[in-house]
Amino acid sequence: xxxxxxxxxxxxxxxxxxxxxxxxxxxxxxxxxxxxxxxxxxxxxxxxxxxxxxxxxxxxxxxxxxxxxxxxxxxxxxxxxxxxxxxxxxxxxxxxxxxxxxxxxxxxxxxxxxxxxxxxxxxxxxxxxxxxxxxxxxxxxxxxxxxxxxxxxxxxxxxxxxxxxxxxxxxxxxxxxxxxxxxxxxxxxxxxxxxxxxxxxxxxxxxxxxxxxxxxxxxxxxxxxxxxxxxxxxxxxxxxxxxxxxxxxxxxxxxxxxxxxxxxxx
Amino acid sequence: xxxxxxxxxxxxxxxxxxxxxxxxxxxxxxxxxxxxxxxxxxxxxxxxxxxxxxxxxxxxxxxxxxxxxxxxxxxxxxxxxxxxxxxxxxxxxxxxxxxxxxxxxxxxxxxxxxxxxxxxxxxxxxxxxxxxxxxxxxxxxxxxxxxxxxxxxxxxxxxxxxxxxxxxxxxxxxxxxxxxxxxxxxxxxxxxxxxxxxxxxxxxxxxxxxxxxxxxxxxxxxxxxxxxxxxxxxxxxxxxxxxxxxxxxxxxxxxxxxxxxxxxxxxxxxxxxx
Numbered sequence: 227x228x229x230x231x232x233x234x235x236x237x238x239x240x241x242x243x244x245x246x247x248x249x250x251x252x253x254x255x256x257x258x259x260x261x262x263x264x265x266x267x268x269x270x271x272x273x274x275x276x277x278x279x280x281x282x283x284x285x286x287x288x289x290x291x292x293x294x295x296x297x298x299x300x301x302x303x304x305x306x307x308x309x310x311x312x313x314x315x316x317x318x319x320x321x322x323x324x325x326x327x328x329x330x331x332x333x334x335x336x337x338x339x340x341x342x343x344x345x346x347x348x349x350x351x352x353x354x355x356x357x358x359x360x361x362x363x364x365x366x367x368x369x370x371x372x373x374x375x376x377x378x379x380x381x382x383x384x385x386x387x388x389x390x391x392x393x394x395x396x397x398x399x400x401x402x403x404x405x406x407x408x409x410x411x412x413x414x415x416x417x418x419x420x421x422x423x424x425x426x427x428x429x430x431x432x433x434x435x436x437x438x439x440x441x442x443x444x445x446x447x448x449x450x451x452x453x454x455x456x457x458x459x460x461x462x463x464x465x466x467x468x469x470x471x472x473x474x475x476x477x478x479x480x481x482x483x484x485x486x487x488x489x490x491x492x
Numbered sequence: 493x494x495x496x497x498x499x500x501x502x503x504x505x506x507x508x509x510x511x512x513x514x515x516x517x518x519x520x521x522x523x524x525x526x527x528x529x530x531x532x533x534x535x536x537x538x539x540x541x542x543x544x545x546x547x548x549x550x551x552x553x554x555x556x557x558x559x560x561x562x563x564x565x566x567x568x569x570x571x572x573x574x575x576x577x578x579x580x581x582x583x584x585x586x587x588x589x590x591x592x593x594x595x596x597x598x599x600x601x602x603x604x605x606x607x608x609x610x611x612x613x614x615x616x617x618x619x620x621x622x623x624x625x626x627x628x629x630x631x632x633x634x635x636x637x638x639x640x641x642x643x644x645x646x647x648x649x650x651x652x653x654x655x656x657x658x659x660x661x662x663x664x665x666x667x668x669x670x671x672x673x674x675x676x677x678x679x680x681x682x683x684x685x686x687x688x689x690x691x692x693x694x695x696x697x698x699x700x701x702x703x704x705x706x707x708x709x710x711x712x713x714x715x716x717x718x719x720x721x722x723x724x725x726x727x728x729x730x731x732x733x734x735x736x737x738x739x740x741x742x743x744x745x746x747x748x749x750x751x752x753x754x755x756x757x758x759x760x761x762x763x764x765x766x
Contacts, residue, residue, distance in 0.1 A: 234574040238584075241571045245591045245643065248602035251612070255605065263605030264615075308506030314499045327514050333693065333749060335701030337718040338738050341725050342517030345524055345735070365513035368506075397498055428597055428704060429718075433725065446597040450708055454605060462598040469593050477586060 249466060256459035263454050273460035280457070283445070289356070290425065290442040297363035298420035304364070305371025305416055306409070312372070313379045328369045339366055340433030347434060354436030362434050363424045370423065371416030378412035379405075411479075418476045518742065525735035537736035546720075550740070553716040556631075557699035560638045564695050565688065567639070568646035572687075573680075575647070576654045585651055592644035600708050603637045604628065607709075629711035637709045638699060646691040653687025654680070689752040696752075697745050717741050 251263075256274070260267035277283060308328070315321045331339060343365070347358045382405070390404045406413075428443035435444060442461075449458055528534045540546060571588070578584050591599070605611055607627040614624040627633050657680065665675040681688075701718030715723075717737055724734030 234577070237570060238574050238578070241567065241643070242587065244640070245588065248599055248606060248640070249591060249594055251606060252598065252602045262610070264608065264610035304505045304509055307502045308509070311499070311502040311506050314502065324510070327510050330514050330518075333697060333745060335698055335718060335741065335745065337701045337703060337721050338521070338741055338745075339517075341721055341734060341738050342521045343513075344725060345520045345731065346512075346517050349520060365509065368509050368513075372506075422593060426593070426595055428595075432704075433722075443595060443597050446595065446601065447704060447708075450597065450601045450604065454608075458598070458601055462594075462601075465595060465598065469595075470590060473586070473590055473593055 249462070252459050253463040253466060256456060256463045258456060258459075261456055263456070263459070273456040274463070276457050277460045277464065283457070283461075286440050286442055286445050289439065293356070293360050293363055293441060294421050294424035297360055297367055297424045298417050301364045301367035301420045302371050302413060302417045305368045305420075306375055306413055308368065308372045309375035309379055309409075309412075310405075312376060328372050330369075331366050332369050332373070336427070336429030337433075340430040343430065344433045354434060355439040358434045358436070359431055359439060359441065362430050363427065366427070366430060367420035367423050370419045371413075374416035374419065375409055375412040378409040382408050414479055418472075418479075422472070521735045521738050521742070523735075524731050525739050527732045529730045529732060534732075537732050540733060541736050541740060546737070549715055549720055550717065552714075553700055553718075556635065556638075556714060556716060557696050559635055560642060560699040561692055561696045563635065563639045564642045564646040565691065568643055568691060569650055569688070571643075572647045572650040572654055575651055581655070585648075588647055589644055596641060597704065599641060600637060600705055603633065603640075603709055607633050628709065629713055631710070631714060634706060634710035634714045637705055638702060641705070642695045642699065645694045649690035649694070650684060650687040653684040653690075657683055693748065693752040697748055700744065701741060717744075 255263045255266065257269050257271070258266050259270035259272065312321055312324055312328075315324070339362070343358075343362050344354075347354060347361075352358050352361070386404055386408070387400055390400045395403065426443070427441075428447060431441050432444050432447065435441070440448075442465075446458055446461070449455055525537055526533055526535070528536055575581055575584050575588065607613055609624065609626075609628075611627075613627060618624050661679055661683070662675060665679045666672075670678065700716060701721070702716055703718035703722045706714045706716055706719045717740075721734050721737050721741070724730045724737065728734075
């Protein structure tokens with residue numbers, strides 16, 4: 227296609243500036259000794275120190291990471307099994323029904339997921355807290371794992387499995403030594419997306435978390451409702467670094483595995 | 493291939509997940525919508541939804557979602573188009589996506605400072621002589637922040653669609669004498685419509701149901717369907733009414749999916765299908 231004109235470059239530059247400005251704005255004021263987000267006084271690390279001294283906040287970060295890792299692991303396992311189940315289904319109609327049901331939670335607004343899970347947990351009698359949050363995160367991460375793994379399974383040639391069979395592999399061997407290695411990039415992509423879904427979720431957690439348990443998003447929400455606190459700014463500086471790190475790792479892995487997936491997050 | 497029993501084994505956890513977390517929650521929402529706050533069976537919630545209060549709320553929610561989607565599209569399409577022309581387009585795309593991976597709450601929180609009474613925008617207004625204005629807790633700030641949040645999600649599917657466009661088609665159009673505008677209108681836009689539809693889908697539905705941006709940025713000035721549901725469930729504790737609004741939101745969601753749907757749904761498979 228044609229060369230870029232200066233107008234186009236200027237437009238792109240403007241979009242980039244607008245997208246990044248709020249993030250750098252937050253980080254910039256995290257070093258402000260003044261305690262406000264309006265006039266920069268002098269440089270200080272005190273808000274970062276405050277983050278690390280706040281044991282409650284550290285506990286919440288810890289909770290958030292635990293929930294994210296556990297939910298990503300479990301939903302990846304369920305999702306991979308689900309993708310296998312869908313592929314093995316011979317009945318086309320059943321298959322497309324399953325796929326449609328799979329996508330319901332992906333397009334559902336978070337509020338609906340949160341509210342309906344709240345009803346579900348209350349009806350079943352699950353206490354709101356760590357368990358309900360973890361279960362919800364697993365539940366809404368499963369479909370994205372399926373969507374990441376399924377294309378890999380579908381592009382896999384049947385002759386690979388036949389060859390393994392002819393060479394005497396058992397059903398278990400075929401799964402662990404042929405299928406799983408082949409779909410590994412999809413599994414990784416699914417795992418990473420599940421991880422970020424969980425880390426990023428606010429609305430669903432907000433509905434299903436009880437009084438005693440909180441994740442970072444919910445905590446930031448209640449802090450932000452109370453007004454400006456530069457501890458949040460310091461926290462966002464830290465989160466920005468971790469996020470960029472995660473994204474780079476994800477893309478490095480993706481690039482090595484050459485999967486053309488770009489996850490769309492909600 | 494593997495025998496039938498192992499295959500059935502794969503289906504069990506996944507099937508259980510579908511039953512428990514896809515079908516049961518929707519069924520429960522529909523069931524709860526038939527009860528009032530005292531637990532008596534009633535259709536009153538549905539009656540209430542068609543009262544002027546809720547109809548106005550639904551209309552204004554749609555209006556805001558429409559504006560948010562429109563502005564996101566107006567910014568995202570040219571951005572995606574220009575991005576495909578850059579030399580290291582995957583790298584630039586990655587840079588566009590990174591902000592979308594930053595926690596939503598933090599980005600929203602940033603705008604509390606930016607639009608605040610003493611924030612940089614007001615300082616700028618004061619400097620050029622307009623004087624400080626109330627920015628926070630207005631429709632403008634709500635739409636601006638929402639558009640800001642949704643732009644990357646809109647760019648991504650459109651970028652993929654444009655990227656998959658065969659450049660030969662554009663050359664052909666130009667060789668046959670079409671102006672750039674005609675080429676865009678008759679060739680590029682129709683062929684990338686699927687990306688646009690996906691973008692609308694991932695923007696419009698969440699925009700209908702936002703509640704944390706409205707709470708933090710718009711105060712109580714803007715009430716969307718999402719805010720109403722949150723209010724009914726967590727503040728008023730009227731789950732019946734909350735479920736009724738949820739039922740309608742689910743219905744709207746299906747309608748929007750019908751309009752913007754393609755053979756392959758979901759974020760992963762966007763663009764032209766085989």
